[in-house]
Amino acid sequence: MNLARLLPLLLLLLLAAVTPGVAEPAAPPQAAEKKAAVREGDKIWSGLVYATNETSPKDPPAELRDFAARLKRVFGYNQFQLAGSAVKPIDGDGEGWLVPSKNFSLSVKARRAVSKEARGGYLLSLALYQGNRQIVETETKLAPGSPLFIRGPACGKGHLLIVLQVQP
Amino acid sequence: MKTFEERTTAWIDGQLTGAELAAFEKELEAQPEAALDRAGARQLGDLLRTHGTAPPLANADFFNLQIQQRIAAGTPPQPRAEVGQSGGFLWSLPRLLWAGAASLVVAGVLYVALVPAAQPFIEPSNYFAQVVEAWPSDPSISATTVYNPQDNLTVLWIDGMDYMPSEQLALQ
Numbered sequence: 566m567n568l569a570r571l572l573p574l575l576l577l578l579l580l581a582a583v584t585p586g587v588a589e590p591a592a593p594p595q596a597a598e599k600k601a602a603v604r605e606g607d608k609i610w611s612g613l614v615y616a617t618n619e620t621s622p623k624d625p626p627a628e629l630r631d632f633a634a635r636l637k638r639v640f641g642y643n644q645f646q647l648a649g650s651a652v653k654p655i656d657g658d659g660e661g662w663l664v665p666s667k668n669f670s671l672s673v674k675a676r677r678a679v680s681k682e683a684r685g686g687y688l689l690s691l692a693l694y695q696g697n698r699q700i701v702e703t704e705t706k707l708a709p710g711s712p713l714f715i716r717g718p719a720c721g722k723g724h725l726l727i728v729l730q731v732q733p
Numbered sequence: 734m735k736t737f738e739e740r741t742t743a744w745i746d747g748q749l750t751g752a753e754l755a756a757f758e759k760e761l762e763a764q765p766e767a768a769l770d771r772a773g774a775r776q777l778g779d780l781l782r783t784h785g786t787a788p789p790l791a792n793a794d795f796f797n798l799q800i801q802q803r804i805a806a807g808t809p810p811q812p813r814a815e816v817g818q819s820g821g822f823l824w825s826l827p828r829l830l831w832a833g834a835a836s837l838v839v840a841g842v843l844y845v846a847l848v849p850a851a852q853p854f855i856e857p858s859n860y861f862a863q864v865v866e867a868w869p870s871d872p873s874i875s876a877t878t879v880y881n882p883q884d885n886l887t888v889l890w891i892d893g894m895d896y897m898p899s900e901q902l903a904l905q
Contacts, residue, residue: 615902635884648902668901686861695894699870703889708861715889721899 607687607709608732609673612650613665616642617723629728632712640716642723652732655687669717669727670694678706686711687731709733745771862887869893 612628616636622644625633629645637643649666655675663671672692686708693700693715705713712730719725735743740757743749749757761767790796824832867876867889874893881888 613902615899615904632886635881635886638884639879639881639886639888646904648904666903668897688865693891695897698895700874700894701867701869701876701889701891703867703876704865705889706861706863706865711861711887713862713864713887713889716891718891718894718897720897720902723899725897725902 606733607655608652609655609663609675609687609689609707610650610652610728610730610732611663611665611671612728612730613648613669613717614726614728615646615648615720615723616640616726617644617646617721618642619644628730632714636714636726639714640724640726645726648725655731663729665727668696669725671727671729678708689729691729693727705729707731741767745774860885860887864889 610628612626614626614629618641623646624630625636625645626647628647628650629636633645636645649669651663651665653661653663653673660674661672663673665671671694674690675687678686678688686706689705689707690702691705692702695718707713707729709731712728715727715729717725717727740749740753744754744757744761863880864878864887867878869876869891871893874891877890877892879888879890880886
């Protein structure tokens, strides 16, 4: 095969190489995100929430005010009352217990998430207990402003929710 | 027995004689145009014999060799100008332009086909909560992660826990 027959192929390769978007993929959107700084003195807050439907619902507690509308849509209840809470600083080893009420307790082991997308968050190893009965173990990622909601047992006319949140 | 065509050819060439000529001419009485045809054929023959000589070949053997080679190759001879265009080492300018335009079209088609269209800008969410894994401690308990993208909310949905009377709660 002589050079004259290779010319169209060479031209095509040259054009493909200089065409934007073909030769190299676009940068991932995560590259634009700035890594949030992990603050010292972070705490883990847990709350036990009693969710019910009431004809005259009370205002949600301050800790849930930002999420009340979404909780109402997701769980279908219109009133959220705090039935207990506990807070624990995230110390060096990150292990400890959260006991938001006498009926529920959480074993927590926290370590900082080091990935670029972690946003200063933590990787939590959790174990939820109802009384002395272990219910579930879970690995969870949490960051400030991004609580995890656990739908617990039926209670009275509604349900119990357990909220876990990292507080700066 | 000669056929009519053979006798006609012999008659035109003047090779019929005697009784055979008389019988054939009697047969042609019904075709008056036959005499005209014979005159035309004889005129054409005279003309070819006078002017029909082929030009002498200076290199007859070389000419025959060329003919034999082209027959053997099975390709008709091409004009010299076309041979020069297709066999050149570099392309002519118009041909290069056409090749460039065709390459641009192919590159454009590949760009449209391979590069995804720009996605509408989605504001990155600040919400981060994720359940990586959940292991229920009892077969009667199920734990399911529910992420509601519309409300941007992560819920670990547990079924199978013991009912709890509301009187045990210390509501705040």
